[in-house]
Amino acid sequence: MSKVVKFGGSSLASAEQFKKVGNIIRADEERRFVVPSAPGKRFKKDEKVTDMLYACYALAEEGKDFSENLSKIKARYNEIIDGLKLTVKLDKEFKVIEENFKAQAGKDYAASRGEYLNGILMADYLGYTFVDPADYIFFKANGEFDAEKTDKALSTKLSKCANAVIPGFYGSTTGKKIKTFSRGGSDVTGSIVAKAVKADVYENWTDVSGFLIADPRIIENPQKIEVITYRELRELSYMGAGVLHEDAIFPVRQGGIPINIKNTNAPEDPGTWIVGSTCQKSKYVITGIAGKKGFCSINIEKDMMNAEIGFGRKVLQAFEENGISFEHVPSGIDTMTVFVHQDEFMNKEQKVVAGLHRLASPDSIEIESDLALIAVVGRGMKSTRGTAGRIFSALAHSNINVKMIDQGSSELNIIIGVANDDFEAAIKAIYDIFVVTRL
Ligand code: ASP
Numbered sequence: 001m002s003k004v005v006k007f008g009g010s011s012l013a014s015a016e017q018f019k020k021v022g023n024i025i026r027a028d029e030e031r032r033f034v035v036p037s038a039p040g041k042r043f044k045k046d047e048k049v050t051d052m053l054y055a056c057y058a059l060a061e062e063g064k065d066f067s068e069n070l071s072k073i074k075a076r077y078n079e080i081i082d083g084l085k086l087t088v089k090l091d092k093e094f095k096v097i098e099e100n101f102k103a104q105a106g107k108d109y110a111a112s113r114g115e116y117l118n119g120i121l122m123a124d125y126l127g128y129t130f131v132d133p134a135d136y137i138f139f140k141a142n143g144e145f146d147a148e149k150t151d152k153a154l155s156t157k158l159s160k161c162a163n164a165v166i167p168g169f170y171g172s173t174t175g176k177k178i179k180t181f182s183r184g185g186s187d188v189t190g191s192i193v194a195k196a197v198k199a200d201v202y203e204n205w206t207d208v209s210g211f212l213i214a215d216p217r218i219i220e221n222p223q224k225i226e227v228i229t230y231r232e233l234r235e236l237s238y239m240g241a242g243v244l245h246e247d248a249i250f251p252v253r254q255g256g257i258p259i260n261i262k263n264t265n266a267p268e269d270p271g272t273w274i275v276g277s278t279c280q281k282s283k284y285v286i287t288g289i290a291g292k293k294g295f296c297s298i299n300i301e302k303d304m305m306n307a308e309i310g311f312g313r314k315v316l317q318a319f320e321e322n323g324i325s326f327e328h329v330p331s332g333i334d335t336m337t338v339f340v341h342q343d344e345f346m347n348k349e350q351k352v353v354a355g356l357h358r359l360a361s362p363d364s365i366e367i368e369s370d371l372a373l374i375a376v377v378g379r380g381m382k383s384t385r386g387t388a389g390r391i392f393s394a395l396a397h398s399n400i401n402v403k404m405i406d407q408g409s410s411e412l413n414i415i416i417g418v419a420n421d422d423f424e425a426a427i428k429a430i431y432d433i434f435v436v437t438r439l
């Protein structure tokens with residue numbers, strides 16, 4: 001039996017935080033595989049070591065003196081070493097880093113050192129084996145993560161370790177160059193490790209006690225989500241609810257391993273469980289609400305559109321030709337609306353319109369900007385009558401004009417389009433009707 005435990009930057013920002021992490025790991029002998037991030041912020045205005053490394057390397061790239069920046073980074077690690085009374089020294093490591101910066105080893109190499117060094121400290125602190133992901137996590141020549149090769153190498157290696165620390169965020173390319181995942185990528189490493197060791201659970205430790213039903217910047221003290229399915233989470237994170245890196249779901253999902261989001265500062269809290277499927281009903285009909293501003297809708301009208309075979313394809317071709325991906329395409333009998341990201345569409349607007357005329361000969365095209373999309377997500381919607389009705393009456397009561405409705409065919413989510421200016425009020429209205437009135 002084993003658990004993979006990933007700790008985020010704020011959980012490892014100082015010696016104090018390291019001690020909490022040590023206690024968590026020692027409290028359960030199944031916590032055998034540890035994936036650390038780089039030290040994050042100790043206080044609000046603090047800097048993350050990853051950001052410091054990027055800035056330091058930018059100086060090196062320009063041929064400027066970066067010694068002061070590097071010393072500041074070293075001081076962050078020394079503070080942890082001293083606070084934990086470790087005997088390990090990083091002088092040699094920093095010498096190598098300095099040389100590699102001068103030799104322009106690359107931005108990814110630079111950023112990866114945050115996790116690498118923290119991994120060395122963590123392994124020393126716990127007495128666990130240090131496993132460098134540069135030797136076991138691989139990317140293909142085209143930059144894509146090589147899941148198959150990684151899984152083989154990593155599972156063979158870790159099967160020989162009683163316990164190990166595997167730094168997050170990076171691996172290497174076929175050319176043995178260090179490459180990182182995108183920001184927040186230690187979540188992905190944790191998931192890859194969990195799959196490789198066939199863990200029973202992937203614990204992802206952070207500084208919040210799980211996911212919230214809605215964004216706390218909009219809803220004061222929102223309720224927590226106790227259990228969420230991978231699919232629900234995909235819908236919500238796509239719409240901007242971010243606690244976990246989007247790509248972190250795939251490896252564990254393949255391995256059928258649940259993720260438990262936990263809080264390093266409140267380890268007793270149950271957190272949120274992310275699972276493949278569950279018989280547990282969510283407390284409310286909806287599991288979560290998330291949304292994004294900044295969309296445009298292109299409304300295309302043509303009489304008898306419904307009878308014209310290939311019309312939809314021609315419309316979408318005009319977007320494809322301009323390299324624009326579409327978000328939603330609700331359609332009526334004689335109309336079809338395409339929702340796109342405003343910033344992607346803006347500069348190519350007239351080219352798309354020309355393309356639409358050339359390809360699909362519509363009767364009219366109307367463009368509306370500054371729209372927001374809100375996803376109301378919940379596995380409970382399938383078996384509950386009147387969910388859509390409740391959403392729309394709540395929005396009507398709050399004087400919010402609904403511009404678009406799109407229910408996914410899985411009945412897992414309802415997407416609503418409103419004006420950017422109505423975004424916050426719409427989320428409040430939906431939260432109130434499903435959660436507050438149920439409390
Ligand atoms: N340290 C990296 C970042 O700040 C990766 C991570 O923390 O997951 O993005």
